[in-house]
Amino acid sequence: MVALDCRFFREQIVFESYEELDAGAKTSLEAHLQRCRACEQFQVDIDEVQQALDQLTEIDRPIDIEALHRAILS
Numbered sequence: 778m779v780a781l782d783c784r785f786f787r788e789q790i791v792f793e794s795y796e797e798l799d800a801g802a803k804t805s806l807e808a809h810l811q812r813c814r815a816c817e818q819f820q821v822d823i824d825e826v827q828q829a830l831d832q833l834t835e836i837d838r839p840i841d842i843e844a845l846h847r848a849i850l851s
């Protein structure tokens with residue numbers, strides 16, 4: 778079972794991943810993460826999701842196929 782303050786902090790972690798957290802809230806979140814491994818892991822998971830989303834939004838960046846081929850063949 779997830780403790781009540783963990784539920785609160787996990788919400789904060791989500792906000793933080795969108796950079797919507799003010800400095801004070803961030804400090805108390807960091808203090809919680811220091812002593813709560815479950816929430817620390819939750820933050821890692823959120824970061825991975827964020828990164829995957831970032832990659833998706835970069836998909837329209839053109840790939841230089843020619844340079845790629847030269848790199849493979851050289």
Ligand SMILES: [Zn+2]
Nearest residue numbers: 783813815816
């Ligand atoms: Zn926690």
